[in-house]
Amino acid sequence: MTERTIWARRLSEDPAGLLALNAPPGETGQVQPTGQASTLQVPPMAGLYIAPEETDLPVVARALETGDTSGLPPALASEVDEARRVTRFSKVRVPGAGGDALDAVQWIHGDGTPRPAIIMPSPWADMGWLAYAVQGMRFATKGYDVLAYSARGFGQSEGEVEVAGEADIQDGVEALNYFTGALGQEPTKVGFLGDSYGSGISQIVAAQDSRVDAVVAMSTWGDLATAFYENRTRHLASVAALLGAAKNARLSKRTQEIFDLVLAGADIDDILLWAEDRSPLTHIDALNARRVPILFAQAWHETLFPSNQTLEMFNRLEGPKRLLFSVGDHSGPEMSGMIGLPNRIWSAANRWFDHFLREEDNGTGNDSEVVSQIMWSRALETHPDWAAVTQDTRKLYLSSPAEGGGDGHLTEAESAGWERAFQVGTHTLAEVADTVIWTGLAEMLGRPKVYATPDIPRSDALVWSAPATSERLRLHGIPKLHLTVTSSTREATFIAYLLDAGADGNAHIITHAPFTAPAATIGGSGTVDLELQATGYDIRAGRRLMLVIDSKDAFYSDTNEAPHTLTISSPDGDASYLELPLG
Incomplete structure (x- = not known):
């Protein structure tokens, strides 16, 4: 044998x-993820x-x-x-x-x-x-x-x-x-x-x-x-x-x-x-x-x-x-x-x-x-x-970083009048999975992929984080993302990842979705309403929700032309937000 x-x-x-x-x-x-990088065979x-x-x-x-x-x-x-x-x-x-x-x-x-x-x-x-x-x-x-x-x-x-x-x-x-x-x-x-x-x-x-x-x-x-x-x-x-x-x-x-x-x-x-x-x-x-x-x-x-x-x-x-x-x-x-x-x-x-x-x-x-x-x-x-899976919804608005830089925030207070840009064309540590099937098998064995989010270059991606939860946050249904996107090229591809992060920034993926904007004039802006894939995920107390947006993932095609930029903004009267389905 x-x-x-x-x-x-x-x-x-x-x-x-x-x-x-x-x-x-x-x-x-009960089985809980180890929180460690998988060495699963x-x-x-x-x-x-x-x-x-x-x-x-x-x-x-x-x-x-x-x-x-x-x-x-x-x-x-x-x-x-x-x-x-x-x-x-x-x-x-x-x-x-x-x-x-x-x-x-x-x-x-x-x-x-x-x-x-x-x-x-x-x-x-x-x-x-x-x-x-x-x-x-x-x-x-x-x-x-x-x-x-x-x-x-x-x-x-x-x-x-x-x-x-x-x-x-x-x-x-x-x-x-x-x-x-x-x-x-x-x-x-x-x-x-x-x-x-x-x-x-x-x-x-x-x-x-x-x-x-x-x-x-x-x-x-x-x-x-x-x-x-x-x-x-x-x-x-x-x-x-x-x-x-x-x-x-x-x-x-x-x-x-x-x-x-x-x-x-x-x-x-x-x-x-x-x-x-x-x-x-x-x-x-x-x-x-x-x-x-x-x-x-x-x-x-x-x-x-x-x-x-x-x-x-x-x-x-x-x-x-x-x-x-x-x-x-x-x-x-x-x-x-x-x-x-x-x-x-x-x-x-x-x-x-x-x-x-x-x-x-x-x-x-x-x-x-x-x-x-x-x-x-x-x-x-x-x-x-x-x-009946989703009992309620909650909007978290994307905000700009605090003065002095850093990541943006996910907050219940509407935030508008800002824009943030990153350069496209580079793979970051954010990705759907390591490989088809295999990463999911590791999840089933209690060893989900770990995303070291502090190591994601902020020049190649945008990150927003919510405060640590004081109680379990039940995400049951289809999360939705509303953004205004501007590309310095004619088309733009981005991938949005919703993560569950610990205090050290190490995270597990909750869900994601790719999006490619239709052809437009250079510098054209467009409003994007994006449904992420359905999820049934409970974020434990003390952990926090994190949104990462980048431009390249081996799972998907992209239309980005390096070294151009992609800008996410929140215009007055049309604030960008993440809608959470609550169980």
Whole structure:
């Protein structure tokens, strides 16, 4: 057994580990960030996931096929034995769109009893259906007939990657057609479940195929265009991460062209048009017409599909819906469940399908419930809908530094008639994360990234701080920033970071957002109203809120031309402010 395999298995023994942050409520104690720079050693990733060879997933798959459980821990071995006793497990080739064969596995009960079925399109990963080996087995043991397949272009599936394009959606329809034939009868009800890539496919299949009765969408997107191009700013790191994770996949020529255009910053209108039909939000009328129940699970610090666009999808749905927010980054909150550990996201998925596919009265069918895991207490807060997450708002006005210089202040008293400038084009210590996925994994292990804010050059960034809080400050919802911005060039990009800072200036990130102003004349000013990404964050007493604005972050494109300057001002009659959502 390798050291990294031991890492994966010992997560359940780590009081600050993935199990501690994502187990069902009541099973673990409280976790607080260490406040120290992380020296965390994380396992190798298969694209966006823990490498399968560092987990029990391949052994589970082989054991399901052969019955040899000798390489498994006793608990998993027992689950495999039970699944083989009550279902027939087999590897199959599913004829997808255009006759392309999809690599798949199925669990079928052989007693002829009509049952609900679950279809699981794979994540954006070479391992394909293997990601669902444990959870598919568990659904089957509970009484579901289950089919999990690798999305076209990935792993052993034929075809080319179309990014939830027409062929991918038809694959989902054909997978259900095939499985119905394999069962020899219509399922009593049908659920689609997907993580990441499979989640977007699942939502759109449900919009187009009336046989789908419920959906579970983990680490998902609502508007793909916004995920690639937010506030006129391209998401470079996320697109690069997707390309890296698909290095062994077979991307269609058009898919490769689009990704290249995003990285190059060319033909933005073409990108947005391409993304439109691949966005569940485009298909929301069809979902609403049938009131399809959808469970969403999302991470607060999601770097691939930032949360606000999924939140818009959630808010516009009219059927039963539930949204689970968690600490971490893309696919992190649900990953421990994939490798067989207790996990509240997968527990919620089971309850969702049990209610809507098996008609169990288990209290999970509330119309628009939101469950937030709060950083860093790990407390779970349940709200009847998103509107109830924010109980009140408070404006903190940006002010100029006190005489003699230093940072600006965040104050409840309106402050106007000032301006502050910084030079653009330089990376500072302020950044979204060190890397996609990895920084979020460290957060889940209780070791969030530390920002040494005293070391941020004030010539390359602007900083405002509020006084230390005398009691806990609960930021629950979407913070908003109102600014007047003037660029010495035709366009301007800035990134706003909201931080939680201690007395020594060391801080953790709460949320952020990028913004690129439209082209204007040199020296032109514009008013910016910017929504930061949604958050559920409690600032402990004695710490303080900090706002940092700079011009460059490796996660984003920018239009700044060094050595020009960007000026933030607060004109008379239009003061700049930060609006805080209070829980």
